Amino acid sequence: MCKSVIQQEVNKEEDDEDIGTLSRIHHSSELLCIMRSRILNPKVYQSTFILSCILSISKAEERPHALNTLYQSLKIKQDRTDTCPRERLVPKMSGITNGSYRKLYGTDSTVMRTSQNISVFMVGDVMLGRGIDNILSMSCDPKLYESYVKDANVYVTLAIRANGPLPPKDERKVDYVWGDAIDILASEQPDVKIINLETSVTTSATPWPYKGINYRMHPSNVGVITSANIDCCVLSNNHVIDWGYSGLDETLKVLRNSGLRTCGAGNDIDDARKPAIIDVPHKKGRILVFGIGDGSSGIPVAWKAKKSQSGVNYVDVGSEAELTKIREQVNGIKKPGDIAVMSVHWGGNWGYEIKKEHKQFAHNLIDTCNIDVIHGHSSHHPKAVEIYNGKLILYGAGDFINDYEGIGRSDYTMFRHDLSLMYFAKFDVNSGEVKELKMVPTQIKKLRVNRADEKDVQYLFEIMKKECGMFNLEVNREGDVLVLNVKSQ
Template sequence: MTNRNQIEIVALSFLSVCFCLGMSLGVTIRFGRIQESNATATEIPPFSPDSIPSLGDEEQTITIKAVGDIIPGTNFPDHRLPGNPNQLLPQSVRSYLQEADILFGNFESSLTNHPYSAKDISRGQTFAFRSPPAYAQLFAEAGFDVLNIANNHTMDFGIVGFKDTVKNLEAAGIKTLGHKNQILYLEANQIPIAMIGFTTYDLYNSVHNLEAAQALVKEAKNNAKIVIVSMQVGAEGTSALHVKDKTEYFYGENRGNSLKFARIMIDTGADLILGHGPHVPRAMEVYKGKIIAYSLGNFLGYRTLATNAQTAYSMILEVKINSEGKLVSSKIIPVHLNRQGIPQIDQYFRTVGLLRYLNNHDFPDSNLAINNKGEIVVLNQETD
């Protein structure tokens, strides 16, 4: 056999290996994303703890990325929409939203063409937001899997607008969270996951009804390996930066006790708490080995949300959890909103500095620290 023939055989063998490897990687990427379980809130998903295959020394994990409040502009009562919707989520930001098994946000608008608002916006500090239904595809293309709708704006255009919002998001492949008595069952990397959304209104799952909230978390924990709780709790604005162990009020509304609610949810079985609603970032803590993010701040508020001072400080929170619900790693990807309320990756790490200050002030004895890369470091892994 000539040297040339030998070289050709070796080359063909190498290409075959690369092709097989490429096919394997393609399958891994194709099926590594989140899959919805067929279970409903009252059904038990087909899983048992023994059904998860062992991967030997490789630890099974899921990666959750979460952002805060989202309003992609409004066409009510006047036109405040961008000329090109794609500018709402710049590519530099989208790239940091990738590689998550679950990408979550709090959607505080309605996706409808319904002409009549359910709110009297002539009253002071009363706002109604309506965004084009086609914007649902914008968030699907950015990678969002789940959007919370349990908040004070999804019903801005009544039940018609609410149903349109849910229909348009789900038509784009985005699950909606926060419906009354809902437990959203999902699966990622062969790990069963449950998500529950809470807010301060009885129309949804209410943070004020602790007994009902605990019952939902217990049911979720019986049927899934990981339970994620979303909560819209607390007062709003730059005067509401701090976590306080007391009931908060905003314009006379009881906005709940975020610290009490979050800790009780973890005591009951939750593995991660994602807070939103105050429109500013708040401190984080590790409680019994689980992360509580008390507020993720604003993420997108095109010509709708304030962007002064800390209302422009934002983040993408990344949390990696193993199949037993234990924290593996976490980090803050700092974001800053420009004057129009469009998110930009923040090279100055302003949100990281703010969270360090808030953590030191609100939880001075905490075992959570944030390094200069935005990575969350747990100084003591004890969970009791």
């Protein structure tokens, strides 16, 4: 389209409702140019004209981009003037009916700007084996091969001794262990839910030799995971092959047959490297979850998947060759509008120190591999959060569900394996930058997730304020929720 036609549109008076110009335009790029020019006109734009521009775009897949152009232009207009209040800019577009919105997006919505963000729920280790498995509807053989404990029911007994009896078995629903997390998830309504599933799901009776601690959950209990509507189970950890390769093969089969996406382990190296791909409702975009595990977390190198051997996606975080492979893989899959999450099992179970090589690896993933989010886990307690170049890094999400509560509670000067955080993050669908991070404190008690009490909320607040402060980030407390000030970096 020639510049003269665009200039004519810019010069139109406010009361000009002539939409005939649209019939002379054949390309969406030209429509967007006119639309943006009209919005940025010093005079208040005519919303009927703007809506007609969008509806005139013949290709439905291009309409979301048009809406984004509209939204960004509205923000520019608001920034340029103090004489045109926001309510004169947005309400005319907010008056679009759901019927019109369906023409634009193919779905109903009451707030168009929400399409700019994707919300993701992440937690660390979900350990549904051993003591947890033994309070569920169907349990594996409780025999253990640990140095001191030989029966999984001992962990149940210790938990009862610490916090009192559990509800009767016939009163424990399939989602019992999730406890208060179910209501919290219902309140937050994240688009995607990601966990590190740190157990095998198998009846295999052959433990990995000399490992000492072996987790497994009976396959009949897979409904515990689906009851929370989990979207992705990350398996690149040091417990997924606790019961041998046959145990891993059964784990993959059970999870996938139950409709659960997996990443980080597979039937061969190609399968283990595949990301879980999650389409986000309302055509916002996709979440790509890649799973990797480092030997520093205790993953045996023998578990590394090969061309003809199942296993985990084992990596060396200090290797430039690993970064090259990741970069090539991500760039071959990621599309505009995708948010790429690297879920990595790394480091020891205790301590707040962030290893230099882990920090550098996280930065390299963001700088050179097109990764938007680092979902770190392995530590049994929450660790620091960093925002690097606008991208979110969780260095250690902590244990979320475990059977440790009766083992012995550390005092408040040490580490707390019974406390955790539910991470709710919002990401800009276009840039991948984090726009919000809320952390909800929880505690394991009676082998289920509970909202943390006042004392423990304050404890976690002080910990996160200190640890995130190392990265020049502020953490604020809003009631029982911790909120990261993403603009404080």
